[in-house]
Amino acid sequence: MKTKIGYFASLEQYKPMDALTQSVRAESVGFDSIWVDDHFHPWYHTGAQSAQAWAWMGATLQATKRVFISTCITCPIIRYNPAVVAQTFATLRQMYPGRVGVAVGAGEAMNEVPVTGQWPSVPERQDMTVEAVQVMQKLWESKEPVTFKGKYYTLDKAFLYTKPIDKVPIYFSGMGQKGARLAGKYGDHLMTVAADPATLKNVTIPQFEAGAREAGKDPSKMERAMLIWYSVDPDYEKAIEGLRFWAGCLVPAMFKYKVYDSKEVELHANIVGHDMIKNNYMVATNAEDLIKEIKRFKNAGITHFCLGNSSPNVNAGIDIFKDVIPAVKE
Ligand SMILES: C[C@H](OP(=O)(O)OC[C@@H](O)[C@@H](O)[C@@H](O)CN1c2cc(O)ccc2Cc2c1[nH]c(=O)[nH]c2=O)C(=O)N[C@@H](CCC(=O)N[C@@H](CCC(=O)O)C(=O)O)C(=O)O
Numbered sequence: 001m002k003t004k005i006g007y008f009a010s011l012e013q014y015k016p017m018d019a020l021t022q023s024v025r026a027e028s029v030g031f032d033s034i035w036v037d038d039h040f041h042p043w044y045h046t047g048a049q050s051a052q053a054w055a056w057m058g059a060t061l062q063a064t065k066r067v068f069i070s071t072c073i074t075c076p077i078i079r080y081n082p083a084v085v086a087q088t089f090a091t092l093r094q095m096y097p098g099r100v101g102v103a104v105g106a107g108e109a110m111n112e113v114p115v116t117g118q119w120p121s122v123p124e125r126q127d128m129t130v131e132a133v134q135v136m137q138k139l140w141e142s143k144e145p146v147t148f149k150g151k152y153y154t155l156d157k158a159f160l161y162t163k164p165i166d167k168v169p170i171y172f173s174g175m176g177q178k179g180a181r182l183a184g185k186y187g188d189h190l191m192t193v194a195a196d197p198a199t200l201k202n203v204t205i206p207q208f209e210a211g212a213r214e215a216g217k218d219p220s221k222m223e224r225a226m227l228i229w230y231s232v233d234p235d236y237e238k239a240i241e242g243l244r245f246w247a248g249c250l251v252p253a254m255f256k257y258k259v260y261d262s263k264e265v266e267l268h269a270n271i272v273g274h275d276m277i278k279n280n281y282m283v284a285t286n287a288e289d290l291i292k293e294i295k296r297f298k299n300a301g302i303t304h305f306c307l308g309n310s311s312p313n314v315n316a317g318i319d320i321f322k323d324v325i326p327a328v329k330e
């Protein structure tokens, strides 16, 4: 499978019009795809944004000509009703056939709790995600109104009048072992986040492949996409500090406990040390560093990269990929 290089245009970190401008630039540099976070509250407070991902996707699909665009990721189970998620992505895929995808996952407290007060356990949210995907697929595919009574969702003669022209690919997020297995079983492709390459190679991807085989699918035809942030600057220490915005994602407590106040996340993010940042994200002073890092994950089995640009000079962080993309696609 050919390696694809995607640009993660963060609506938590950048104003929506700036993220759109970055995406147009990324397309011209040669990126294959654009990915966008789907958040209500952001992973940092100071200077943060949090625009609505689907509204942004419509504008960015129109402003670009070629790139595939997907969320990374949408949680279709609590603040969103999965039927409305299906309607949204059917609309976009009819308008831009071949160019629209959706990634799904079991959610984060910061996006669900502030607007619903609800935060079920991980296993329940995973179960809800599986059912939500079934609801979405039924609505996309059915030529008749759909009546469905699931454990979590109900459809009563629901019919999508605006259908996608071609199939909307679902990237299913699996960060843990069970999540990865569900991704193989119920998704079209894997979405995950950066982890130790050995864990990706020996745990996450094998679980994903096992899930795919359980469902009778050929895993070699399914992408393994991964979100990772990078920062490039000639000054190495400055490049590390560029990633401070995303340091909260490195604090396990943010996932274990119901943390949904961005100011609280920022307090934790600000005490994460440089070692932890450089061990988990891609810190580079030049194109060669980035090429080496991407190859490390490519060797672990990742086929589609969603690269979040947190470089001090954002445009330089895009333009450097003129040199990186040809080298990592070899
Ligand atoms: C928590 C893990 O669950 P998993 O289903 O594998 O992954 C969850 C993620 O997919 C979501 O949180 C996802 O919504 C996060 N996310 C995101 C994910 C991604 O791959 C790329 C980009 C994004 C960006 C993004 C996200 N979410 C959004 O809403 N918006 C976004 O833009 C996990 O670890 N699962 C384990 C099981 C863990 C478990 O059950 N733990 C128990 C406790 C166990 C113990 O303490 O002993 C529990 O918490 O109850 C697994 O094996 O699946």
Ligand SMILES: CCCCCC(=O)CC
Binding pocket: 037, 038, 072, 108, 193, 249, 250
């Ligand atoms: C470990 C990182 C999980 C993804 C966090 C996120 O929501 C990024 C947009």
